[in-house]
Amino acid sequence: MVNFNFYPVDINQKVVDNKAFLYLYGRTDKGEQICLVEKDFQPYFWVLPKENPDELKAKLEKLQTDEFKVVKVETEKKKHLEVEHEFLKVFTDLPKSVPKVRNEIKYWDLVKDCFEYDILFTRRYLIDKNIIPFNLYNIEAEKTVEKGKVECFEVKEIKTTDSDSNFEPDIIAFDIETYNPTALIDPKENAILMIALYGKDYKKIITWKKNDHEDAEIVDSEAELIEKFKKIVADKKPDILCGYFSDEFDFPYIKARADKYRIKLDLGLDYSELKTGRGASTSCTIAGICHLDVYRFIRSVLRTAIKGGSFSLDSVSKELLGAQKEDVDVNNLATDWDNDTNLEMYAQYNLQDSKLTYDLAVKLFPNMNELVKMIGLTLSDTHRMGLSQLVEWFLLKQAPDFNEIAPNRPKRDTITERRSQTYTGGFVFEPTPGIYFNVVIFDFRSLYPTIVASHNISVGTLNCDCCEDAEPTPGLENIRFCKRKKGFIPSVMEDLIERRMRVKEIIKQKGESPFLYARQMSLKLLANSFYGYLGFFGARYYSFDCAQAITAYSRHHIKKVIEDANKENFKVIYSDTDSIFLELDKKTKDEAIKFVDKQNQDLPGLMELEYEGFYPAALFVPTKASGAGAKKRYALLDDKGKINIKGFETVRRNTSIIAKETQEKVLKILLSGEGDDKALNYAKNIIKELDDHTIPKEKVIIKTQLSKELGAYESVGPHVAIAEKMHKKGIPVGPGMVISYVVCKGKGVIRDKAKLPEECSDEDYDSEYYINNQVIPVVERILEIFGHKKEELLDKGSQDKLSKFF
């Protein structure tokens, strides 16, 4: 018997001799990578009997076929949605028998329902044993022999430790560059030219042509490059191997090339091969090593925190690291590779991408670590989860502490039904379009979470039997919540809010650290996701009435603030859900702050109104339809002179550069007080330049991606028409390729007028199209505020030509 301290990192399961074993990989506190084998955990699920539990128990105990077997049945008192019942805990021989047994018995007369039959075996184990990845455990184990790259121990006991020591994972980032003679990405045809790896005190670029980069290692062929990559991963033994978009690009690409050379990509610590997901949205996994796709985490969890709108490595790095990619046009790589030119430059570009990925992983690790600790699943699982999934697994993790059995995931028809139901959202006070000066913003801190906690909103407290005469939810006569007993969801919510308040208190006293910041952010993120979760059609704990009650309470509270503000002669100009914009008019900033303090004395429980800030100017635009102020579309000038644009046309790839530039410039002119005439003239001038064709065609190119084979399209969009033209000219086209085109003069629908950029000159583009469909739409509603009509945007010279469009 041996005893040591251990940080779990990853978990796997395997069936050996018709028994399911669990393999917990990780690192000892001495830094050795090892594997623990658990042989005594049995798969199970829950059955709720209809009336006669003993009869059902006896029948289940005898259930056995060639395919599956029930090995044990236990009776246990558990709660389901806060109501106690007698449940049967049904153990099966193997994990895969669980769904089989469930399918066999679900229509039995004695069975009312089955629960928790779709929780993956490895996740079930982590939750039940309360094993939290990256926490330190004391292990009693016995040395055993298993096929693998690391030492193996059979677990006898796993004990929690008091240690607050933080696990510091070894992280390696990687990135590939591929041969790209066409715009088409094709792993069947095109080789991997370089792989860069970057870690703490480690950097290397592997390539198979002469390269003068000081960190380059030259091998003889692409096949050797892949072997070398394998060897480095095996030698460096990282806990985390990360890439950027590597779930859907780097790893599938490497796998495809390895298959071509019949190289086994046995990166797993048990020599198992890299598992690539098929199609979009699936993950690539390596046994024993956490494959972290930094892009997935950013997209799924940090999406609201990224202001730039794009999740590209370059823009995310700029925003989070203040660093950027090398300024290299990777489109020339194939040509340069063929000519043996600039290869050192590409090696540096490759290395820089892996460095940025590494730096992002290190920077975001505290956040991911906090989520892992709250959710209690591996980083590999956690970092790919969306907010609803995080809430769901958080609840699944908490449920045993409340003796709760979780509801099932909804079936297709339930989802359809849920999707069709709608209810009123937050309160919106529509702004009158215009420009305002000296604006103050208030907002409720964590509005929905504090409502859930303060008003006891939970599936099990909804319309309880014990408080029938309690006051109903404002505006919802038939919805009220228990006043006597705190519900499951409000309990965990209150815990989240209070934990966050404690962390913030520590930050106040001891100063901020990345770790404390990450902890409070993660708590906030999770708490804020509950409301969306309760109203999400795919949720186990879906509750239409709870979701609806939350917004009803929010409307009630914000309307009260607006009323009070108006009474005190603040001018409310806009309000949406949890925020209120006021024009100070004759009032002062101090008076606004005092108003907030007074409001807080009246608010219940954990609810709180905050003074968000002061803005010298704010601009609201009208909607197309009503002419009233559009919600969530405004631009602010802050007291540092910076312009914040909210909710305006997000610029996608298929918008021309000229449209984006014009909109930004017009807003800047208006907010900085240079006057609407100047803004109008600016826009007019752009329109004139488009009409005169003095704007170069580069600024009017529209780019759209081809998603399938040419023959597979039922409807032919402009980019498909162009792709067909390219195909006829002998240019290879296929799925994934970005088609650039310019809408040119001519007759018919847009696809008839689209041309390849190189086939037209600055003179050929259709000014009318760009003026009417690209530039005017983005500026007209802004200028409308000042009474300027579309027609004013047009110079006399072009008036005739364009008048027919209005």
Add this chain to the structure above:
DNA sequence: GCAGTACGGGG
């Protein structure tokens, strides 16, 4: 207005 399709990230 509906249905079908593309977007994202990567080279």
Add this chain to the structure above:
DNA sequence: GTGTACGTACTGC
């Protein structure tokens, strides 16, 4: 594998 995205915006008809 006790699994198979997702929410939004545009175009064509």
